[in-house]
Amino acid sequence: MMSLFLRSVALVLFLSVSVMGQYARVEAFKMDFSGGGARAEGMGKAFLGVSDDNTAGSWNPAGLYGLEKPIISLSWGSLMPRGETFSTQAIVDDLTLSHDGSFGAVSSINFVSPIRIKGHPFVGSFSYTRNAEEYETYNLSNEFWSLRRHYIGGGEQYVEDSALYQNCSESELWGGLASVSFSAGTRVYNNVSVGVAVNIFMGTAVRDERTFSNCDSVVDFFTLQNVKDSYSTQVLDSNKFSGFNFTIGAKYSGEKFDIGGVIRTPFSLNVKTGKSIYKIHSINDLSINEGTDTTYYDDIMIKYDVPWIIGLGVAYRASDRLLLAADGIYRAFGNSKINIRDSVFLDPGGENTEFFTEFDPEWYSVIDLRCGGEYMMETGIGKVPVRAGLGFSPLIRPASDIDINYNREKHNTYSYSLSLGTGIWWEQIHLDCAYTYSFYDFTTDYIGNRGIESFDLKKKDHHFNLMFTGYF
Numbered sequence: 001m002m003s004l005f006l007r008s009v010a011l012v013l014f015l016s017v018s019v020m021g022q023y024a025r026v027e028a029f030k031m032d033f034s035g036g037g038a039r040a041e042g043m044g045k046a047f048l049g050v051s052d053d054n055t056a057g058s059w060n061p062a063g064l065y066g067l068e069k070p071i072i073s074l075s076w077g078s079l080m081p082r083g084e085t086f087s088t089q090a091i092v093d094d095l096t097l098s099h100d101g102s103f104g105a106v107s108s109i110n111f112v113s114p115i116r117i118k119g120h121p122f123v124g125s126f127s128y129t130r131n132a133e134e135y136e137t138y139n140l141s142n143e144f145w146s147l148r149r150h151y152i153g154g155g156e157q158y159v160e161d162s163a164l165y166q167n168c169s170e171s172e173l174w175g176g177l178a179s180v181s182f183s184a185g186t187r188v189y190n191n192v193s194v195g196v197a198v199n200i201f202m203g204t205a206v207r208d209e210r211t212f213s214n215c216d217s218v219v220d221f222f223t224l225q226n227v228k229d230s231y232s233t234q235v236l237d238s239n240k241f242s243g244f245n246f247t248i249g250a251k252y253s254g255e256k257f258d259i260g261g262v263i264r265t266p267f268s269l270n271v272k273t274g275k276s277i278y279k280i281h282s283i284n285d286l287s288i289n290e291g292t293d294t295t296y297y298d299d300i301m302i303k304y305d306v307p308w309i310i311g312l313g314v315a316y317r318a319s320d321r322l323l324l325a326a327d328g329i330y331r332a333f334g335n336s337k338i339n340i341r342d343s344v345f346l347d348p349g350g351e352n353t354e355f356f357t358e359f360d361p362e363w364y365s366v367i368d369l370r371c372g373g374e375y376m377m378e379t380g381i382g383k384v385p386v387r388a389g390l391g392f393s394p395l396i397r398p399a400s401d402i403d404i405n406y407n408r409e410k411h412n413t414y415s416y417s418l419s420l421g422t423g424i425w426w427e428q429i430h431l432d433c434a435y436t437y438s439f440y441d442f443t444t445d446y447i448g449n450r451g452i453e454s455f456d457l458k459k460k461d462h463h464f465n466l467m468f469t470g471y472f
Helices: 003-024 038-042 061-066
Strands: 071-087 095-099 103-117 120-151 158-189 192-219 226-253 257-264 267-283 286-306 309-317 322-331 338-345 353-359 366-379 382-394 400-402 408-410 414-425 429-448 451-471
Touching (some): 038 366, 038 451, 061 158, 158 226
Parallel strands (some): 400 429
Antiparallel strands (some): 071 095, 192 226, 309 322, 322 366
C-alpha cells in the first residue's frame, strides 16, 4: 500500500540531491579563478594582456606598475540563472525542472597605490574578488491518483480504495567562492614589468531543500479508517571554502602590442560542510515519532586539488580609441584528485592526525579562449566606452557516458559566453557596467535501475556588473 508513496517521496529527495548537489560542491564546472571588474567583464574577460587598471592585481599583477595614482573601486554583481534540467531518473515518469531566481552581492573591491621600497618604485594593491557565483532555485509539484488493494489478515479478503498522492519540492542555492589578494608590481627592464599576488580564498555556499509529500485516503490496516499521511523534509547544507595560492605575472608593454602572462600556483581548496536533515511524519496533521527525526552531519572536510593554471594574453591598440584583446588559459585538471576526510585521531599531547580517502573525479585538462574589444568615444559629457567580448570554455566535469551497447565513451562539454559593456568616464570618476550571457547544455548517460538513464542540464546565466572607480 505504502510502497508507491514511499518511492514517490524517494524520487523527490533523489532529484533534489541529483540536481542541486553538484552545485554546492566546488567541482561545479567554474573553477577558472578569473579576476574582477566591469571593464574586464565587458571585454569578455580577455584581460591578462591588458591589466592596466586597478583590477590588475586580480588578473595580472605585473600590470599594476603602469598606474601612477591611488585608485579605489567598488563593483556590484547580480546573477540571474535560467534553464531546465531533464532526467529519466524519475521512478514514476520522466521529469523536467525549471530554474530561475536572482542573487546579488559585492563582486569586487580594489585599492591601488604607488609605493617606494628602498627607493625602488612599486605599485601595491588590495583586491577582494568573487571568483565564482552560484544561485539557483527550482520548484516541483505533481499529484496523481492510485487504485490500491489491501489484503486483510493475510487472507483473500481485501479492501480497495483510491488515494491522491501529492508531492512538492523546492530548493534554493546561493553563495560563491571569493578571494582576497595582496599584490605588488614593478618594472625590471625597459618595458618589462613583473608582479606577484598572494590570494587567500574564502566564501560560503548554502543549499536549502524542502520537500513535502502527502497521501489522502490511505486505509489504516487495523481500523480500516481513511487517514491523511504526510512527510516533510528539510535538508540544509552549509559549505565554507578556504585555501591560498600565488599569482606570478609578467608583462611587456609595447607601442602597439602588450603581452602578459600569469602562473597561478597549485593549492588545496578546502570545503568544510555541515548538514542538517529535519524529517517530520504526520498522521491527520499530527506529528508522530515514527519517521520523525533530526540528523546532523558536522565537520565534513573535502579537499580539492586545484592544479597549475597558466594564462597568456595579447592586447593590440589598433588606434587611439580601439583596443583589442585575446587570452588563452590552460587549466591542468586532468590529474586532480578529491580527498575526503574519513576520521581524525585526537592526540591530547601533540598534533591531531587526519585520515583521508582519495577519489578521482575523472576531470579533463582544458583550455579557455577569450577575446574582446573596447572602443572609446569622445562626447560632450565625457568618454563613453563600448565593449564586447566572447568566451569559450570546456566544463570541468567527468566526460564519460554509456552508449546503447553499454560501452563507455568520452566527450567534453563547452560553455559559451557573450559580454557587452559601456559606461561613462570623467577625469576622476569612472562608471562602468557589463552584461554577460553564458550557457551550456550537456547530457550524461549511465546504467541505472531502468537501464540506460540520462541526466540533461541546460543552463543559462545572465550576469550584470556595475562598477564605480575613483582617482585621487
